[in-house]
Amino acid sequence: MAPRPARAAAAGVSLPLLLWLVWALLAGGCGERPVAGAPITLVFKHAKILGPADPVPGLLRRFEADHPGVRVQSEALTWSSDEQHQFYVINLEGGSPPFDVMMLDVIWVPEFARAGWILDLTPSVAPAERDAHFPSAIEPAMQDGRLWALPWFMNVGLLYYRADLLAKYGFRPPETYDELIEQVRRIRAGERDPTLDGYLWQGKQYEGGMVNVLEALWANGARLLDDAGRPFPEAERAREALAFLRGLIESGVSPPWVTAGDEELTRRPFGDGRAIFLRGWPYALDLFELPDSRVRGKVGVAPIPRLRHGPVGAASTGGAHLAVSARTRHAALAVELARFLTSETAQRAMTEGAALRPSRPALYRDAGLIARDPSLPALHGLMLRGHPRPITPYYLMLSTTLQPEFSAVLVGRKSPERAMQDAGAQVQHLLRSVTP
Amino acid sequence: MSDRRLAWLLLSPALLVLGTLTVYPALWVLWLALQYRIPVFGISRWAGLEHFAFLAVDTRFWNAAWVTGVFTVASVALEGALGLAIAVALRGQRGGRRTALALLLLAWALPSVVTAKMFEWLYHPAGGLVNFLLGGRAINWLGDPAFALPSLILADVWRATPFVALLCYARLLTIPPDLYEAAEVDGAAGLQAFTRITWPLVRPILLVTLLFRTLDAIRAFDIMFVLTGGGPAGSTESLTVYAYRALFQTLQIGFGSAIGVVVFALVMLVAVLYLRVIGRQEAAA
């Protein structure tokens, strides 16, 4: 029998606790209720913009000034791309999502379009407005001939190199990977610095790793899928490309930890001057040119080299797009907001304020912007040469299915042939599920 | 009110909850495993045994089965041996038992995510205590396919051994000390006392705890997912992690359910086998 004082105490604690819990449950469960007569509020969901200044609040205030009675509330997404995707899926699937305009990774647009979660923007965007963006930015946003999202900022893969080291040994930036390997060998022999790595790239098992593998395939003239969705149509070239990547690690041109390396883990050693080459996105250049950077003024930018059978500069494009939720209650206004944020004025403000590159070719020839960032003309050429990852609603499914197979090749657990065979079987199973 | 009526009145809320949230899903998952089901794209059609046919030839599935098997056998064996050893050692202790028990219990009671983060930090190549104590070698415990699974097993053994140790210890407490004194008089001490007295009395409870631990190890998810996420190139991807990735990364509810059904069947099979072994032991005793 429990002693009486304990029981009384238990009752004294449990009752208020129960009341508090019920209140918390109700408060936590209910969302905000719209107040009648209040200004129209649009919710804009996006990832936090890094850089010296965040240009987004200023742009939103300008939009509000142009549209009296409208308030734009900006909400931040979590950091990781996977989390953002899961957040969107959970909120968009079968529910009324509490946001109107959302920032999407370009690879999600066909998926969200097919799922019916975003609005068809074709009627609201004139062809001229569409053509003002890079084709490789508009293409991935199209599905079944309709436009579903507008490009906000753009990325392309590129080769960073230590201009000072290459100049010292009389090298030009390499056009083929054979040249790159040779240059690494000669420079390291000459520098005799055991901490100097050769070529850093992202080989971790995540979307970034997939990008690196795709770029290697394209550099050898191989594709991941053909038009009918069959995997590795140019099998021998694909095998060569995969063997090449593994070879970089086995021969020591790349340190073994690149198989766990993502953008930041590889950017830092290069930024500390401990590597000769780095494959990365444009944002890193701004960080290399910071006043306290050890490689300030020593970094050059070049197109991704080619392997035997492919073109130079076969880089992957990336970036973020803005889409409008299909369940928004203010469709016209939300589309306006999306068009405003992707307009030339807005993209110019973003290029000036943050380490982001625009998706409009015109801005790459803008004198004012070039004065601040002389790499823009070079980037323009790279953007034109790059192309998007496979444009299919099932891209994310494909990528997450194939990543472990490619990762197994990179760490040496599977031969390229075996991995391709297994990957092929997985892709076929996947496509069987999605095509009736 | 009759007793029978009252019984059903008291039972029905629990049965209702269990029916809808445990039994119904257990049946539903069998149904899902026979479908192509991808809610995001509105795909929902009959697949029959296609998923299972694919799994039978899928190298990733067999790799996952292998990882699950190695993980289960190694963890349970280590936990059994270490747990029993610690229980016996504790039994002979005079002071400090309370603290030891509290520490052991705490390790078991922690959220496995906390344990995972703790070990992830201990194993860190540059900032981890393990490499520091090994003289600054930068071994990548969780990133090297050769070391990842053993490191994972070690973390789980740390977390689960207290369960075995505690139960064996409780059983040891019930053994009257006179038995040991009598044995000493007869000239049997140390190892012989263990094999003649301790082991037969502790074996039943040890088998039961190992049953629990085996079932838990087959179903293990948290520590694997957070510590290595399936590891470098799938070297620590167990069946549960594979199923989870299929369900929530590639959104293939049908295919993921098929893998879940395999885990389900495996757990049930092991449970039945174990119970039969234990039953036979009891009958013989």
Add this chain to the structure above:
Amino acid sequence: MRPIRPRDGLVLLALVAYASPFFWQALTSMRPDAELLPLTRLLPSHLTWVHYDVVFRQSLMPRALVNSLGIALLSTLLAVGLGALAAYALARLPVRGRGVILLAMIAATAFPQIATVSPLYLLMRALGLRDTWLALILANGSFALPLVIWLLTGFIREIPRALEEAAAVDGADRLATLRWVVLPLAAPGMASAALLAFLFSWNEFLFAYSFTASEASRTVPVALALFPGVFEVPWGDIAAASLLASLPPILIVVGFQRYLVRGLLAGALRE
């Protein structure tokens, strides 16, 4: 002085093995950022509270702690509330198929979560319960229910029938006996079951990770697993968050060790 026997050495080793990860994590939570990576010295040059500050002011942990606490308490209430009633019925009242039901309870404790998570996900989605407390309360409560019923059935059976018969003689009907005689006597057993159910819900990760999407319902294990970092993983902050996440288990082990052990023993010994 007593010679050190091998078994003393083993106990010492075990103590070190089980205490050091906690100490190390606590130390890490107070180590300045600059000394985290790479690790060059065992003891930090000075202790700092900055990680706890980040966890409380900038992370989602405070909200996650509230979510976890509420969900754990309510799911425990659900499991023990329904479980106690069911256990009394199974222990004391004539139930046809009692053996089958108890066997089903035992079998249910072996169900793998990974198998039931997909149908439950679809169910929660259909009921519009994603990213809510209720989803997790139901999932955790129902998952703990079989174990609670099984434990409590055993505990109630241990109560001498004579006490209930005495109450019946005094004119009390079944319900009154349950309320005034059985439940108070079973209170320690219920405490044990409640502690186990609470711990299970607090520690639960798979369901929480799958059913939650935002801080509205995110629990502590999920918040810890998804702890954000700007460029690098913030190990100091994570260590601080881990210690906060461990507070209820620590309190339970330190304060209610006896009940916890009793629950564990009962669960295994009743096999």
